[in-house]
Amino acid sequence: MVRMPESRPYHHGDLRSALLAGAERTLREKGAGALSLRELAREAGVSHAAPGRHFKDKQALLNALALAGYDRLGQALDGADDATLPLEQRLTALARSYLAFAIDNAELLELMYARKHEPDASEQMAAAVDRTVGSLERVIADAQERGEIIAGDPQHLTLLTGATLQGIASFAAGGMLAPEAALDGIEELVHLLLHGLKPR
Amino acid sequence: MVRMPESRPYHHGDLRSALLAGAERTLREKGAGALSLRELAREAGVSHAAPGRHFKDKQALLNALALAGYDRLGQALDGADDATLPLEQRLTALARSYLAFAIDNAELLELMYARKHEPDASEQMAAAVDRTVGSLERVIADAQERGEIIAGDPQHLTLLTGATLQGIASFAAGGMLAPEAALDGIEELVHLLLHGLKPR
DNA sequence: CCAACAATGCTGTCAATGACTACAATGATG
DNA sequence: CATCATTGTAGTCATTGACAGCATTGTTGG
Numbered sequence: 329m330v331r332m333p334e335s336r337p338y339h340h341g342d343l344r345s346a347l348l349a350g351a352e353r354t355l356r357e358k359g360a361g362a363l364s365l366r367e368l369a370r371e372a373g374v375s376h377a378a379p380g381r382h383f384k385d386k387q388a389l390l391n392a393l394a395l396a397g398y399d400r401l402g403q404a405l406d407g408a409d410d411a412t413l414p415l416e417q418r419l420t421a422l423a424r425s426y427l428a429f430a431i432d433n434a435e436l437l438e439l440m441y442a443r444k445h446e447p448d449a450s451e452q453m454a455a456a457v458d459r460t461v462g463s464l465e466r467v468i469a470d471a472q473e474r475g476e477i478i479a480g481d482p483q484h485l486t487l488l489t490g491a492t493l494q495g496i497a498s499f500a501a502g503g504m505l506a507p508e509a510a511l512d513g514i515e516e517l518v519h520l521l522l523h524g525l526k527p528r
Numbered sequence: 529m530v531r532m533p534e535s536r537p538y539h540h541g542d543l544r545s546a547l548l549a550g551a552e553r554t555l556r557e558k559g560a561g562a563l564s565l566r567e568l569a570r571e572a573g574v575s576h577a578a579p580g581r582h583f584k585d586k587q588a589l590l591n592a593l594a595l596a597g598y599d600r601l602g603q604a605l606d607g608a609d610d611a612t613l614p615l616e617q618r619l620t621a622l623a624r625s626y627l628a629f630a631i632d633n634a635e636l637l638e639l640m641y642a643r644k645h646e647p648d649a650s651e652q653m654a655a656a657v658d659r660t661v662g663s664l665e666r667v668i669a670d671a672q673e674r675g676e677i678i679a680g681d682p683q684h685l686t687l688l689t690g691a692t693l694q695g696i697a698s699f700a701a702g703g704m705l706a707p708e709a710a711l712d713g714i715e716e717l718v719h720l721l722l723h724g725l726k727p728r
Numbered sequence: 729c730c731a732a733c734a735a736t737g738c739t740g741t742c743a744a745t746g747a748c749t750a751c752a753a754t755g756a757t758g
Numbered sequence: 759c760a761t762c763a764t765t766g767t768a769g770t771c772a773t774t775g776a777c778a779g780c781a782t783t784g785t786t787g788g
Contacts, residue, residue: 539764539766575767576768577767578767
């Protein structure tokens with residue numbers, strides 16, 4: 329047996345991107361626990377230590393993955409926000425967009441919320457969170473100015489709304505709630521949030 | 529050097545409990561990722577394969593840990609529920625109890641919600657979830673009968689309430705919200721849930 | 729044109745881990 | 759007290775993350 333020339337070049341070309349892409353696929357298919365740097369290296373056709381050049385350690389890769397996730401989520405939310413819609417519809421659209429993302433990126437979202445980031449990565453992470461939360465806070469603040477929502481610290485109200493969404497997403501991710509049920513229930517959910525549980 | 533008799537008996541006595549206890553401590557101190565069967569065995573003063581007699585694999589131990597968590601959560605909630613209180617206070621007490629548990633058992637709660645349970649363990653898990661959710665659903669259903677809460681499928685309303693709580697817990701666990709802030713905000717939160725965001 | 733030099737990849741190695749097997753001690757049961 | 763299931767032990771294997779040292783490539787200044 330003679331070893332073939334293996335025309336593969338010494339340099340991969342864009343190993344960093346390939347690793348991130350592979351990691352996302354694995355994340356989606358097998359969950360975060362199944363992520364292995366060595367496996368990713370094998371998939372990319374590269375030695376087991378090569379990833380080390382691009383990511384100091386496993387956590388660094390996970391951080392990069394989370395940041396990319398925030399970008400995609402931010403785009404989805406920005407795309408779904410239509411300031412010309414009436415409040416309830418506007419909120420519903422935003423909520424649907426968030427839930428849809430949460431449902432098809434359950435494992436990724438978990439990474440995004442994971443509290444294991446190093447101090448430096450945390451800064452970028454915090455900024456990303458702020459950008460994301462901002463989408464929602466804007467809607468709330470707008471509605472307050474128009475008198476469509478009660479007065480009060482907009483951050484508190486945003487917290488309530490965001491928490492509810494995150495909770496639903498968490499239930500859906502945990503299998504306690506079917507994804508379709510979660511999506512179908514959005515209108516009622518937003519309605520309840522706006523009108524409260526008490527009879528009027 | 530002569531090996532001492534090592535008066536330790538061949539049998540540990542209650543290895544299973546010792547492992548669970550150690551696992552909980554590690555979970556609390558270093559997080560779920562740092563859990564190692566071998567490390568637990570060392571702490572218990574036992575060989576590295578001994579845990580295998582009590583837990584088929586690592587996941588089995590995690591499942592047991594989660595079930596124990598549901599028991600403790602259930603006790604906390606049952607203890608906090610006082611049916612004689614007015615609705616808003618009753619809900620507030622329950623919410624505070626849940627949040628307190630979530631905050632000081634963040635990692636455990638994550639395990640409890642993890643969707644990695646095998647089909648058989650899932651049954652017990654589902655039952656445990658039902659028992660837990662039941663505490664809340666009871667309150668909602670009671671209030672509905674008294675006309676203090678709008679009509680509608682009580683499960684939907686429970687879902688909304690539970691999701692909001694879980695969302696807040698999730699934010700607190702993720703460091704996006706200070707634990708004290710979360711606990712302090714409970715009254716306002718429950719009030720908002722009951723009365724809605726729209727002005728009356 | 730080529731001599732540093734920085735990036736990027738490779739091979740080799742280590743300790744830790746989860747899982748498995750075969751074997752030994754213990755203690756309960758008939 | 760003989761038998762046998764339970765519970766531990768010792769040894770082993772493949773996988774993994776991390777690291778060190780070397781090789782290849784491409785770039786940049788002389």
